[in-house]
Amino acid sequence: MTDIKITYGDDISGNVPEGDPSTAWERRRDDYKLVSPLNRRKFKVIVVGTGLAGAGCAAALGELGYQVSNYTFHDSSRRAHSVAAQGGINAARARKVDNDSIHRFVKDTVKGGDFRGREADAFRLAEESVRVIDHMNGIGAPFAREYGGELTTRSFGGVQVSRTYYTRGQTGQQLQVSAHRALQRQVAAGTVTLHTYSEMLDLIVKDGRAVGIVSRNLRTGEITAETAHAVVLATGGYGNVFHKSTLAKNSNCTAAWRAHRRGAYFASPAYIQFHPTALPISNKFQSKTTLMSESLRNDGRIWVPKKAGDDRPANEVPEDERDYYLERKYPAFANLTPRDIASRAAREQIESGHGVGPLKNSVYLDFRDAKARLGVKVLDERYGNLFEMYQDATGEDPHEVPMRIAPGAHFAMGGLWSDYDQMTSIPGLFVGGEAGWGYHGANRLGANSLLSACVDGWFTLPYSVPNYLADHLGTAPLDVQDAAVQETLREVRDRVQRLVNIKGKTPTDHFHARLGEILYEGCGVSRNEAKLTRAIEQIRELREEFYLDLFVPGTGETYNQELERAGRVEDYLYLAELMCVDALDRKESAGAHFREEYQTEEGEAERNDDEWCFVSAWEEGANGEHIRHAEPLNFEIIKLQTRNYK
Amino acid sequence: MRLTIEVWRQDNPEVEGHFETHLVEGAQEEMSLLELIDYLNDQLVSEGREPIAYDSDCREGICGTCGITVNDDAHGPVKNTPSCRQHLRSFKDGAVLRLEPFRSGAFPVIRDLVVDRSGMDRVLQAGGYISVDAGTAADADSMQIGHGRAEKALDFAACIGCGACISACPNGAANLFAGSLLNHLSTLPQGSTERSKRARAVIAELDESFGPCSVYGECAKVCPAGIPLSAIAAVNRERARALIRTGKDD
Numbered sequence: 001m002t003d004i005k006i007t008y009g010d011d012i013s014g015n016v017p018e019g020d021p022s023t024a025w026e027r028r029r030d031d032y033k034l035v036s037p038l039n040r041r042k043f044k045v046i047v048v049g050t051g052l053a054g055a056g057c058a059a060a061l062g063e064l065g066y067q068v069s070n071y072t073f074h075d076s077s078r079r080a081h082s083v084a085a086q087g088g089i090n091a092a093r094a095r096k097v098d099n100d101s102i103h104r105f106v107k108d109t110v111k112g113g114d115f116r117g118r119e120a121d122a123f124r125l126a127e128e129s130v131r132v133i134d135h136m137n138g139i140g141a142p143f144a145r146e147y148g149g150e151l152t153t154r155s156f157g158g159v160q161v162s163r164t165y166y167t168r169g170q171t172g173q174q175l176q177v178s179a180h181r182a183l184q185r186q187v188a189a190g191t192v193t194l195h196t197y198s199e200m201l202d203l204i205v206k207d208g209r210a211v212g213i214v215s216r217n218l219r220t221g222e223i224t225a226e227t228a229h230a231v232v233l234a235t236g237g238y239g240n241v242f243h244k245s246t247l248a249k250n251s252n253c254t255a256a257w258r259a260h261r262r263g264a265y266f267a268s269p270a271y272i273q274f275h276p277t278a279l280p281i282s283n284k285f286q287s288k289t290t291l292m293s294e295s296l297r298n299d300g301r302i303w304v305p306k307k308a309g310d311d312r313p314a315n316e317v318p319e320d321e322r323d324y325y326l327e328r329k330y331p332a333f334a335n336l337t338p339r340d341i342a343s344r345a346a347r348e349q350i351e352s353g354h355g356v357g358p359l360k361n362s363v364y365l366d367f368r369d370a371k372a373r374l375g376v377k378v379l380d381e382r383y384g385n386l387f388e389m390y391q392d393a394t395g396e397d398p399h400e401v402p403m404r405i406a407p408g409a410h411f412a413m414g415g416l417w418s419d420y421d422q423m424t425s426i427p428g429l430f431v432g433g434e435a436g437w438g439y440h441g442a443n444r445l446g447a448n449s450l451l452s453a454c455v456d457g458w459f460t461l462p463y464s465v466p467n468y469l470a471d472h473l474g475t476a477p478l479d480v481q482d483a484a485v486q487e488t489l490r491e492v493r494d495r496v497q498r499l500v501n502i503k504g505k506t507p508t509d510h511f512h513a514r515l516g517e518i519l520y521e522g523c524g525v526s527r528n529e530a531k532l533t534r535a536i537e538q539i540r541e542l543r544e545e546f547y548l549d550l551f552v553p554g555t556g557e558t559y560n561q562e563l564e565r566a567g568r569v570e571d572y573l574y575l576a577e578l579m580c581v582d583a584l585d586r587k588e589s590a591g592a593h594f595r596e597e598y599q600t601e602e603g604e605a606e607r608n609d610d611e612w613c614f615v616s617a618w619e620e621g622a623n624g625e626h627i628r629h630a631e632p633l634n635f636e637i638i639k640l641q642t643r644n645y646k
Numbered sequence: 647m648r649l650t651i652e653v654w655r656q657d658n659p660e661v662e663g664h665f666e667t668h669l670v671e672g673a674q675e676e677m678s679l680l681e682l683i684d685y686l687n688d689q690l691v692s693e694g695r696e697p698i699a700y701d702s703d704c705r706e707g708i709c710g711t712c713g714i715t716v717n718d719d720a721h722g723p724v725k726n727t728p729s730c731r732q733h734l735r736s737f738k739d740g741a742v743l744r745l746e747p748f749r750s751g752a753f754p755v756i757r758d759l760v761v762d763r764s765g766m767d768r769v770l771q772a773g774g775y776i777s778v779d780a781g782t783a784a785d786a787d788s789m790q791i792g793h794g795r796a797e798k799a800l801d802f803a804a805c806i807g808c809g810a811c812i813s814a815c816p817n818g819a820a821n822l823f824a825g826s827l828l829n830h831l832s833t834l835p836q837g838s839t840e841r842s843k844r845a846r847a848v849i850a851e852l853d854e855s856f857g858p859c860s861v862y863g864e865c866a867k868v869c870p871a872g873i874p875l876s877a878i879a880a881v882n883r884e885r886a887r888a889l890i891r892t893g894k895d896d
Contacts, residue, residue, distance in 0.1 A: 056780070060779075063779040063780055074711070075701070075762070075763060075764070076763065076764070076766070076767050076807065077767070078710065078767075078807050079703055081703070081704065081709075083704065083708055083709045083710075084704045084706055084708055084709065093787070095787060131781065131783070133786050134784065134785055134786045135778070135780060135781065135783045137783065137786035137836065138776065138778040138782075138783025138784065138786070138836055139775070139776050140775075140776045140803075140830070140831055140834065140837060141803075142791075142796050142799035142800045142803050142830065142833075142834060143786065143796065144796060144797075145791050145792065145793050145795075145796040146793060147792070147793045149790030149791055149792050149793075150787050150790065151786055151787055167800055167803075168800060170708060172708075173708050173804075173806070174800070174803060177803070177805075177807070180770070181774060181775035181776070182778075184767060184770040184771045184774070184775060185771075185775040185777065187771055188771040188772070219756060248703040248704040248705070248709060248711075249702055249703055249704075249705060250703050282676065283674060283676050283677075285674060285676075285677045285681045286681070287678075287680070287681050287684060287705060288705050290705070290706055291706065389706060389707060392707075392727065392731040392733070393731070395676075395735065458780045458781075459780070459781070462780065505692075507688060507691040507692060509684075509688065551691065553691055553694065553695060553696045553697065554696050558757075559658070559699060559756060559757045559760070561697070561699055562691060562696075
């Protein structure tokens, strides 16, 4: 019998302004304390991460006049994984006459997230989305334009209007590089000090407040501490815990996880999105599941052969023997159903023997009809670089044969818990972007991730962090000789050295690959009690083996990429257990968290609002005990309802 | 497949490097170039040896992190394709692959195949940006930009900052990189008030840290983002324009 200790802590408050959530942000901003321009340079803020949330926050705080110390493990602030988001960024600008509005944006986001996110957060996201587009355009992002010169939009999953702004299939890259330029401008101005090749390995906490970080210079191995008045983590999501995911290879959870171990609650770790249009695994050497943008579902049609085990090439399967299963099951949204539903439907087809491709592990995404309707030129203007990327990866031309796609681990809706002001349960520690948990509930809508990162970085943290700083006017950052700093430094050095000293036989990646297999099986697209319990057992066994048999070549005093990865995988081995514990604990299905025990007669996710209408925020107890706090959720404008995309 | 890998090994910037030869059995055509290095590294680590250090991140060709010189070609044998999207199907069974870091005086080797490309960020720091603070931008819909103009700006903005152009250039010039930046920003109305100022600052940094452009055209052949060679003309055009507008920012 697996020994899983869960205890239940106090309910926690999200500190959301009382009353009408649609005006909450304006009222909260009026309540925030200010720091006068001349006092701003007396405050130092550490921002970890240079993706859209991190670079945005660092640049915006720098522009306001604060001293910012910005960390990235990359060689440049342009590389962060925000760069890889393809399809677009949503905004509730509602300029068209397709009847979009702030209210509809919030409804789509809250409903898409299956009512497991904060309604007031979604209102802020919608409200600030309007000027996010203005700002990113202003700093040079070349958004796609109509022939009349105005911004153009397209549609994304879970939405019946057209509110997604884009730059071909490289929206994330254009926003990220624009943020990078804005950040470099502050570096030149001297307000931001950028630390490249510097990975945060721990958070320094003194008297219950976050006061600094410990980082390792990846080039030299040097481990140092820096203190500040506040710390912002914008360090991205943890999808790579699955080993094969759509994320960049270096994306990791270490900074957020280290903060969790220092006391920051971790919200909804089980909520992980499986992207329905990832490329399937086709051989054992494949290092990731490359993402194909959801925007392809605007024109591509998803199908499988009606007959299980049909081996004919796609183009030889006659029309009446094809099952366009999304169009059949969800006629109102068809190929644009939200990601969780599309992924689960694909998984069902694959598991019932209708999968296609050599390993029978994928479904078709077909552009035959779009090509006939639009022509190759228009198709290439919309998706040219995606078609090329697909052809590079598979050797097949999607103009001629359908793409093959499969669900792949993608976006983490879970992350460090924070209140409405983006402050975690450790005062002075803020979180932004995918590292946090906000906005998306149990399932994120396409093109809301670039938006939430921009809103957090440019238009939320620059208001809420100064509110915290204002109370600390006249104080200096903690002396680095302080015992709290020195003790954290010592612990980090010991931990790094311990990994090097194991001197077993197995390379890091083998543990990571096995962990990924355990999670895809036990905590994947659909979960149940037996699978989750088994996964927790296997994770614990793997962790024991890791500490006995890991082999990290070289030393900690050099540029050692194996050592970097070992530290990240060590943290995944604990995070993975918490993901399974959360999935086991939550006895309902919601969004991307599908528990087989809780489904409707039609096989759809069945929420239990009477017992589970809250966010789980996990605290680490002593001796491996998991303490679950709950933040109750209230829906005042978008009333609780069952999702229906039929 | 059976491949011979001759790979550059260098422990740190201060020591001399050397080539090391490995025979790799069991490689497959569908592996990417980077998956081949992963495969070789797995063998090396399993034998207790240090793996080959190399840069890579998104493996989708958009982050610009990866970049290896393969048999003298920046990124690899397939033109205009980043290392992560190069596949072994481009090589014959029994081939010899000589893997080196990106070569350029402006890119010191950090370790093995990893180089320091921070010089490219210094071009931006010099002035390669638009000076608009958060929250102060005009309504993006009030700024009309024709479809073609926006597409042209994006053709140049597509640069992924990998540095292959600089590595491929016999002179080590960064004109394709800087030209794509200047062309992107000068094509758009936003930031036009600082066009000459930006050009002067960016070009001064270019002259300081990188080689001169002799229009060899090697850069555009390797660029994974397909930046057209006309980007390098933008550097000269903006230089001349800024000279005519001496004393003015726009």
